[in-house]
Amino acid sequence: MQSMTQRRVILWGEQIDNGNVRLPGRMMEGTGKASVKASGSCRLTQAVTAQRTFLWGTRSGTRYVQYKRNVLRKQRHWEKIVTAKKKKRKQEKERRKAKHAEDKGAAHQHSKRVLKAITKERLLAAKEAAPWLCVDLSMTSHMTKKMFVLSWKEISRLAAQIRRLYGSNKKAGKPFWICLTGFVAGSPISEECFRMNDGFSNYLMDTTPESYLDLFPLETIVYLTPDSENALQDIDPHRVYVLGGLVDESIQKKLTLQKAQEHSLQTARLPIAEYMVKNANVKNYHSETLAINQVFDVLSTYYETQSWPEALKAGVPPGKGYVLQETAL
Known part of the structure; x- marks a missing residue:
């Protein structure tokens, strides 16, 4: 009969082969069933961490590629917004300068104290x-x-x-x-x-x-x-x-x-x-x-x-x- 630790490991997608914990595409070596039992929750945690790392980072899987695309798309969208705001501020600044130059050309601009x-x-x-x-x-x-x-x-x-x-x-x-x-x-x-x-x-x-x-x-x-x-x-x-x-x-x-x-x-x-x-x-x-x-x-x-x-x-x-x-x- 499989131990509780072995059952939990199998639920996460790992395989027990002659006492060794083996992940898809990656092997974690052990010293037999006694090693799994002795390791307890520590061995289980390593297995789960390895499985999640596989899904999101170590391999160029579908989920990782989709995540990266979403990040890049949001980043490009935000850059467009920032660029548009900078352009608008620049146009407004140029408009104010032109109006100020026009007013100054029409009449001599005095300071507030003089006015x-x-x-x-x-x-x-x-x-x-x-x-x-x-x-x-x-x-x-x-x-x-x-x-x-x-x-x-x-x-x-x-x-x-x-x-x-x-x-x-x-x-x-x-x-x-x-x-x-x-x-x-x-x-x-x-x-x-x-x-x-x-x-x-x-x-x-x-x-x-x-x-x-x-x-x-x-x-x-x-x-x-x-x-x-x-x-x-x-x-x-x-x-x-x-x-x-x-x-x-x-x-x-x-x-x-x-x-x-x-x-x-x-x-x-x-x-x-x-x-x-x-x-x-x-x-x-x-x-x-x-x-x-x-x-x-x-x-x-x-x-x-x-x-x-x-x-x-x-x-x-x-x-x-x-x-x-x-x-x-």
């Missing part, structure tokens, strides 16, 4: 010679108060509009001087401006808790409201143009007009009706009420180009339902 100094000088010069644009933030008390979340949402939108307005003014070739009146420290709009706008304390503009009525002569003030009967004809650098600090959700009909009339102020509206027509749309929505940054974009573009069509095209978004007259034809 910042130029912007600062241009804005400070506007304080003396350019028209002033005043945003009346005392109007925030008229915002919706049905829900605290909605009111805070409106204040956040107003703070974002102030950031966009200031950003547009920095880029303008002929900037205005910006003044925020009714800007009370610790108020919701004050806290939101500092929270949302990085470097707000370094903005080159005036902020004051006082009213524009106490800061400027009444005859120099032009209150911009969409409810005015007077279309704005031109921008006078000696005037102060006032915008009510409201957002679309909180607009109350003729609120800004009534406030201006209470103090006998001159009022004006953007000449949307004179240069634009209603555009047919699915919702049949048309509005001449713009956000404060959109109003500023119109004023700033006109101040540079002296063209109302170009200014209205730059500041009035298509969603308001108006297009230029020549566009509608």
Whole structure:
């Protein structure tokens, strides 16, 4: 009867011949059955290891060849991916270089420090010679108060509009001087401006808790409201143009007009009706009420180009339902 060790060896495909353990294609010599019994698990381990080595490495069998082919195929695939990425990065780098050379050829490229100094000088010069644009933030008390979340949402939108307005003014070739009146420290709009706008304390503009009525002569003030009967004809650098600090959700009909009339102020509206027509749309929505940054974009573009069509095209978004007259034809 065969021993347990001999049975296990045979299960793995080895043969017992006169006490010698023999593998296909390879012989392991022993000293008889006693040697197999004495070797025990050590002899079995050597047999199994030899059999596995035969299957995967010592002979060029089918499994080994297939394994090698898979490895090579994956390696070639990975090399193709790496090569493609390197080529893409090289093309992107060349594209950036070409664009940089084009920009440098169009105009002398200044350093960031120089550009910042130029912007600062241009804005400070506007304080003396350019028209002033005043945003009346005392109007925030008229915002919706049905829900605290909605009111805070409106204040956040107003703070974002102030950031966009200031950003547009920095880029303008002929900037205005910006003044925020009714800007009370610790108020919701004050806290939101500092929270949302990085470097707000370094903005080159005036902020004051006082009213524009106490800061400027009444005859120099032009209150911009969409409810005015007077279309704005031109921008006078000696005037102060006032915008009510409201957002679309909180607009109350003729609120800004009534406030201006209470103090006998001159009022004006953007000449949307004179240069634009209603555009047919699915919702049949048309509005001449713009956000404060959109109003500023119109004023700033006109101040540079002296063209109302170009200014209205730059500041009035298509969603308001108006297009230029020549566009509608």
